[in-house]
Amino acid sequence: MIEENNEKVLILDFGSQYAQLIARRVRENNVFSEIVSHKITAEQIKKINPKGIIFTGGPASVYVKNAPQCDEEIVDLGIPILGICYGMQLGCQMLKATVKPTVSREYGRTTCIVNDQSKLFKSVDKDIIVWMSHGDQVVELPIEFESLAFTHNCPYAGVKHKKKAFYGVQFHPEVTHTLQGSQIIRNFLYEICGCTGTWKIDSYIEKSLHDIHSQVGDGRVVCGLSGGVDSAVTAALIHKAIGNHISCIFVDNGLLRDYEADEVVKTFKDNFTVDLHVIHARERFLDKLKGVIDPEKKRKIIGHEFIEIFKEEAKRISGVKFLAQGTLYPDVIESIPAHGGPTVTIKSHHNVGGLPAELGFELVEPLRFLFKDEVRKIGEELGLPEELVWRHPFPGPGLAIRIIGEVTKPRLEILRNTDKIVIEEIRKAGLYRSVSQCFAVLLPLSTVGVMGDERSYENVIAIRAVETTDFMTADWYRIPHEVLGTISNRVINEIKGVNRVVYDISTKPPSTIEWE
Incomplete structure (x- = not known):
């Protein structure tokens, strides 16, 4: 989904575990952001017409064979680009700079000296603490570049091209360890890209309702409830979009917190008029988990059993064509390589990847582009109970993990x-x-x-x-x-x-x- 908003920033993912975090930082400034594959073409970007582009970091070295690259014509589009870590090195390399391994690698907090406080470093202290994580760096710049900042071990911690709209930082402004990183990102958005900050969470709600209705039409949706805010907001959004064409299934797997199963049923009976199915399956899950120690096996067993129960119950509900899931951005980035990028899998999530193909269900994931705090805001806008909206996150596999x-x-x-x-x-x-x-x-x-x-x-x-x-x-x-x-x-x-x-x-x- 791409938000229908004139102010949009594309984030080209080169394999960074922080890609979604960059997207989150952009949204904090009321500018919609979307992560796309680094393989996107310049022509595709022209059609989207974003206000800015951000190249993420990544684990590779730009000078090795098969390192993630991008369409070199992107730097000639005239759209402002901010390269972060690997993204800076790649952009600089495309613009004829030299990137090599460093003698002394930098990892963790480092003091950075800003020697140009205009635009990218506007309102930023001259000495700032930044978060470094690199073994390569730009070692030689053509005369078309200007240095904006440096550290003890990195002569070009911040750069800009004099003619192209390219800026780069070797550190990670998106992480909280870079103390003034949010200001740097804001400067890129407002001082360089010319954004005005017109995107709000209520506009996301309206677009989600439209998308859900367009996707589902008169079809019937089943939604799995866990008792957490993600599934609750998912159910509330879909119910608001299509009314009583949604059925909710709550599986009591015996892995929930104290009294949680009763609270889930009460909450949804008191606040929703949806068709609610409660399945008691405690013994079934425990039997499957006997003797299992490996956490990934636990997740897979619980996820598989959950799907099997869903399959059984959904067959009892006539006309079901769609499955709703409360998948969030962090679920996606920690489970699979984002948008075809080379991100390393950290752990699998039971609600990512969809149902087996033989079920024939189409996924509805209205929260897939959101972070937890954004979901809470939507929950408040939809009038969900405060206790539910602010309940601490609870993993899908429950107490098992x-x-x-x-x-x-x-x-x-x-x-x-x-x-x-x-x-x-x-x-x-x-x-x-x-x-x-x-x-x-x-x-x-x-x-x-x-x-x-x-x-x-x-x-x-x-x-x-x-x-x-x-x-x-x-x-x-x-x-x-x-x-x-x-x-x-x-x-x-x-x-x-x-x-x-x-x-x-x-x-x-x-x-x-x-x-x-």
Whole structure:
């Protein structure tokens, strides 16, 4: 889907894990962005007529065989281009600069000196902290280029071409570690591309309703409900677009949080007039998961079983032609190479890739181009309950991927009761809306403890809490020590089988938010 909006920025994906994050940063400035393959032609771009183009980073080296390239005529279109990391190197190479491996690679936070504060670096400090991640760099520029910024190890950390509308930065302005990166992106959009910021989330809603109605027509849609905001907003959008031509299926797989199954049914009965089918399948999922330890196998088993149940139930609903899924941008980028790009798969998502071809269902994915915070805004616009809209994200495979190792009834009970305590204490401390996601993980090891006068050898629980706006990058949340202490005391005292609680203080990247 391409938004019908005159202000649009195309993002050419060269394999960056941050491609969707770049898109998110552009949208924060009320400019619609869309990621396209780096194989797009100059002629195709001319037809789209974007206000600007961004070349993403990527894992390859521009000078090696089969490195991702793009149509060289793109730099002659007169459309402003911002190259980021690999994108800068590629653009510079196409414009006759020299790119080589560096003697000293740069990874992580680096001080960058800005020597030209006009346009791209307008309102940016002369000394800024940027996030570097490169082993190659531009080492020689033709006279048609100007240097805009440098670091201790990188003489051309920021450049622009004097005649072409090409700008490049060696660092990553899209990540939060580059402290003034948002201003740099805003400068590109407003100072260089001439954008005015006319795109709003309500315009996305109107376009989605039109697209859903155009795609579905008089057909019937089935939508899988999980209890989270993504599936709820998906159902609400489709219901608003086509009315009672939607049936919702909720599968209680036994892997949900405490009381969640009852809450899902109540929420949808109270707020929707859709045809709701509730399938109780706890034992069926547990039987399939017996002895399974590998997280990817868990995901595939749960996803396959979910589809099989869907298939069985959908056959009981007459006239079904479409399946609705609450697929988000991060789901797509972490599951498959984006738009034919060379992105490396991080983990599979159960709701990405669609149903098996033999089912004959066509996918309806109205949220596929959105991030979590954008989905929440749509939920609020549609009048969904605040508790549902702001519920912390919960993975499709549920507690199964928060149990490291085999999933069994006793281990599920330990984790489910622990998770309940964690969320209760986070709410009591007034932190629920401040924390983007908080949960417990049951680890596959036991440690020695002393409970009463006896030696114990029991389970370890890890607590994970993060803060983020887009879930593409995340920092660990600084829960006050007294709150952590209360959580630990309650878990160890109230949950039989646990004698140790630890706290996860890793960021994403390099870690993912979920443990599996």
